[in-house]
Amino acid sequence: MPKIEATNDFVVKFANVNGSGSASANEMFARSILRMGVPIATRNIFPSNIQGLPTWFEVRVSGAGWIGRRGGVDLMVPMNPQTWDKDVASIDPGGYLFYDSSKPLPPSKFRQDINVIGVPLTEMANSRWQLPRDRQLLKNMVYVGALAALLGIEQETLQKLVEEQFAGKDRLIKPNHEALKIGGDYVREKLKGACGLTVKRLDKVGNRIFVDGNDAAALGAVYGGATVCAWYPITPSTSMAEAFMAHCKKLRVDSVTKKNKFAIIQAEDELSAIGAVIGAGWNGARAFTATSGPGISLMQEFIGLAYFAEIPSVIFDIQRGGPSTGMPTRTQQSDILITAYAGHGDTKHILLFPEDPHEAFELSAMAFDLAERLQAPIFVMQDLDIGMNSWLCEPFSWNDSKLYDRGKVMTYEDLEKGKEFGRYLDVDGDAIPYRTLPGTHPTKGAFFTRGTSRDRYAKYSEEGAVYVDNMQRLLRKLETAKKYVPHPIAHHAKEPTRYGVIYFGSTSAAMAEALDVLESKGIHLDTMRLRAFPFPDEVIEFVNAHDQVFVVEQNRDAQMRTLLVNEGAIDPARFISILHYDGTPITARFITKSISERMTLLGAARREAAQ
Amino acid sequence: MTYLAKPKFRHPSLVPNKLGFTHRDYEGSISTLCAGCGHDSISTALIQACYELDIEPHRVAKLSGIGCSSKTPDYFLGQSHGFNSVHGRMPSVLTGANLANRDLIYLGVSGDGDSASIGLGQFVHCIRRAINMVYITENNGVYGLTKGQFSATADRGSKSKTSVNNDAPIDLIGMALLAGATFVARSFSGDKHQLVPIIKAAISHKGSAFIDVISPCVQFNNGAGSTKSYDFVREHNAAVNRLDFIEERDEITAEYEPGTVQEVEQHDGSILRLHKLHLDYDPSDRVHAMNYLQQHHEKGEVVTGLLYLDPEPRDTHAALNTVDVPLNSLGTRELCPGSKALEGINDDYR
Numbered sequence: 032m033p034k035i036e037a038t039n040d041f042v043v044k045f046a047n048v049n050g051s052g053s054a055s056a057n058e059m060f061a062r063s064i065l066r067m068g069v070p071i072a073t074r075n076i077f078p079s080n081i082q083g084l085p086t087w088f089e090v091r092v093s094g095a096g097w098i099g100r101r102g103g104v105d106l107m108v109p110m111n112p113q114t115w116d117k118d119v120a121s122i123d124p125g126g127y128l129f130y131d132s133s134k135p136l137p138p139s140k141f142r143q144d145i146n147v148i149g150v151p152l153t154e155m156a157n158s159r160w161q162l163p164r165d166r167q168l169l170k171n172m173v174y175v176g177a178l179a180a181l182l183g184i185e186q187e188t189l190q191k192l193v194e195e196q197f198a199g200k201d202r203l204i205k206p207n208h209e210a211l212k213i214g215g216d217y218v219r220e221k222l223k224g225a226c227g228l229t230v231k232r233l234d235k236v237g238n239r240i241f242v243d244g245n246d247a248a249a250l251g252a253v254y255g256g257a258t259v260c261a262w263y264p265i266t267p268s269t270s271m272a273e274a275f276m277a278h279c280k281k282l283r284v285d286s287v288t289k290k291n292k293f294a295i296i297q298a299e300d301e302l303s304a305i306g307a308v309i310g311a312g313w314n315g316a317r318a319f320t321a322t323s324g325p326g327i328s329l330m331q332e333f334i335g336l337a338y339f340a341e342i343p344s345v346i347f348d349i350q351r352g353g354p355s356t357g358m359p360t361r362t363q364q365s366d367i368l369i370t371a372y373a374g375h376g377d378t379k380h381i382l383l384f385p386e387d388p389h390e391a392f393e394l395s396a397m398a399f400d401l402a403e404r405l406q407a408p409i410f411v412m413q414d415l416d417i418g419m420n421s422w423l424c425e426p427f428s429w430n431d432s433k434l435y436d437r438g439k440v441m442t443y444e445d446l447e448k449g450k451e452f453g454r455y456l457d458v459d460g461d462a463i464p465y466r467t468l469p470g471t472h473p474t475k476g477a478f479f480t481r482g483t484s485r486d487r488y489a490k491y492s493e494e495g496a497v498y499v500d501n502m503q504r505l506l507r508k509l510e511t512a513k514k515y516v517p518h519p520i521a522h523h524a525k526e527p528t529r530y531g532v533i534y535f536g537s538t539s540a541a542m543a544e545a546l547d548v549l550e551s552k553g554i555h556l557d558t559m560r561l562r563a564f565p566f567p568d569e570v571i572e573f574v575n576a577h578d579q580v581f582v583v584e585q586n587r588d589a590q591m592r593t594l595l596v597n598e599g600a601i602d603p604a605r606f607i608s609i610l611h612y613d614g615t616p617i618t619a620r621f622i623t624k625s626i627s628e629r630m631t632l633l634g635a636a637r638r639e640a641a642q
Numbered sequence: 643m644t645y646l647a648k649p650k651f652r653h654p655s656l657v658p659n660k661l662g663f664t665h666r667d668y669e670g671s672i673s674t675l676c677a678g679c680g681h682d683s684i685s686t687a688l689i690q691a692c693y694e695l696d697i698e699p700h701r702v703a704k705l706s707g708i709g710c711s712s713k714t715p716d717y718f719l720g721q722s723h724g725f726n727s728v729h730g731r732m733p734s735v736l737t738g739a740n741l742a743n744r745d746l747i748y749l750g751v752s753g754d755g756d757s758a759s760i761g762l763g764q765f766v767h768c769i770r771r772a773i774n775m776v777y778i779t780e781n782n783g784v785y786g787l788t789k790g791q792f793s794a795t796a797d798r799g800s801k802s803k804t805s806v807n808n809d810a811p812i813d814l815i816g817m818a819l820l821a822g823a824t825f826v827a828r829s830f831s832g833d834k835h836q837l838v839p840i841i842k843a844a845i846s847h848k849g850s851a852f853i854d855v856i857s858p859c860v861q862f863n864n865g866a867g868s869t870k871s872y873d874f875v876r877e878h879n880a881a882v883n884r885l886d887f888i889e890e891r892d893e894i895t896a897e898y899e900p901g902t903v904q905e906v907e908q909h910d911g912s913i914l915r916l917h918k919l920h921l922d923y924d925p926s927d928r929v930h931a932m933n934y935l936q937q938h939h940e941k942g943e944v945v946t947g948l949l950y951l952d953p954e955p956r957d958t959h960a961a962l963n964t965v966d967v968p969l970n971s972l973g974t975r976e977l978c979p980g981s982k983a984l985e986g987i988n989d990d991y992r
Contacts (some may be wrong), residue, residue: 306734
């Protein structure tokens, strides 16, 4: 029987039943590896359900520091009979099946080319504890203890995590410690050397943090000065609004008066949520909403108004699998087009694409400056993979000398001095007009905001020339935006190449690993990671500098490619799409394989052409 | 439409209020609504009310949705910021604006199409959140701008030029009472003496104030068979009380029949002196108000007056425990926790 032998480089996957209490046990397993200084990447794959349906948790252990999904499974822990067959089938040959052997299973339930490790988890838990809930929860800890012993995870590290987890509920510490020991002892006595996968202490985690993107973006909103949040619950964005509330309670309560420097409203629907954001933005507060694809579609009319009326607003789109309810608990990057052109009539918006929670924090805070500077809606394009999974990433940092950029707002003093005010007047030549906030001055600077066309002084007008003048300015404002948005990050391949690859968002982690593998195979690609739309000029220059450019994205219709073709007026034939859209996060293996195959075909075509 | 500029000169005899503003300072652009439109009378009443209350015009924010009624904020308070938003969604925009700056007076202007149909949800939810505002519906039972389709407040059997309405009406007053509005009134655009004090009282009310104003559409819904016509409302107007709005308590000098005058002191010290026209009507009893309205609507009467008042209103800012200063006045120093706090936060994620 071949056995996969690996140290600090393997994938463990847990299959559980939703609501069985497995999540915290699995998380503890993952954190224990992190505490040993070994980088990990975890992914939750869960159903739209609270209790009863299958859920998976994947832990990638990577001493090399890869934090994208690799693909494949080396050690499977199928605790859910419903998905047993598929779970067993998903194990790489030579990999391991760790299962609850309390009840005998027929040989047909196993595979010949994998290594089976049975531990009577239920039996051990039931003989030790009497209450059904205890049996269920502590069984999870028994398997964590057993796995830890199999993989060489330090017992003390796990025990300490238990103590931290149950601090304040101290009576729970003892049984959890005991459960870990029961599982560990069984392995130490009966299964020594059964598994070729090992975790070995390293020093590769450094000062990095392990956090999910929704939490990070919410914190970014606190740091970015958001005071108004209006939202409507929708997976996978809900936890962002909830995290904002939690952070505000800690960071935004006035120390003297105990009053809140924030207002959060759970709206009756997404229309109301965005309406409140626009009302607050109009009135000079930094405001945001968090939503997902279906919410974005409901907000379209308002987004069109915000674009045309030039109202600062920030919208977090935590993308999920669409269309319609689609796959609400699975990840995709499939709202690119709907957000880029959200609204009716001619509209175009500013989108930001964070690659991980660290950047989600940064771009979240930056979005509020951009919104006020550019007087426009700003979309922060997260996805479920970043938003709801914990990622190992650089710690958050903040420059204390930085003040918020409140954009062009005319004050009482400005008006008093007799500065000319025209709400839609391009005074500075950057197409960004000045605005006044309601209540500024008794006799000067009031104007009427409307979605209908108007002249440079906000006076209603249906004249064609006046309308065109305004629409052209809005287009020029988008050119100005290119200077302010975060620029793409480009890397040259080790060797000169005529091939490039463009990617963005959560693909980044898997991409880094795929590029490394491709390079070792002799496939060299220049790379560009997009961070914003509208595309700064270097994006189009990058495409024009290469014969062929791969565009890697997580949707069916190559939406980013469409945007590149459309906005850069580029020949579509220059692009080759690599598309992953089954709802699971893209893997390094998928990218490597897809690009290798295309490169082989391209090479063959070139040779043919040369002959 | 504001391309119809209004001349700046004013009659020399205009009397300034305490702040030195004349009536003219509260006006807006020239109305582009039809001659005789009830909405213009409401604009005039709003101007009158703000003038009499000595409100600085720029301390008012006017918000509206889409429709004839929603165009009107352009025609009054020209020194106030206005926001003509999207159809039926004024309440959410107003909510956000109010959260951003609790110090302004928020005036939401809407219509029956805007509030009873497309925006029914927002209307109710805005009120249940106890936003401090005056929410006025200029209620004519039809869609004017799209030329005369019935709206959801049209009574069953009501006749327009071309059709009869078969659907049951939505009673915005009833909805507002159910949703927890703390000031609820109905008036008639043709009765300025009733309307102006009601608006003044609503503005001074520090909670969700709702005023439904029946405002006939002379173009599409003012004929025989309409229950929103000038003639019908005049004939069926059952005013339960008349209101005097008094900024500071004065002595009652006139002689009234016992039980006919009721005074309510509002939170800001202003006094609402109600002259009871129906002695059995009690505007402090919400359930009674709902029953009364239903019973009289069955009889074909249009009940008007101050229908419900809670002198101790709730306000969403109190519920959210927001700071006393407007949120939009807070800057980097007040809002950003800084790098030091971030160190501890980072540690929590290790």
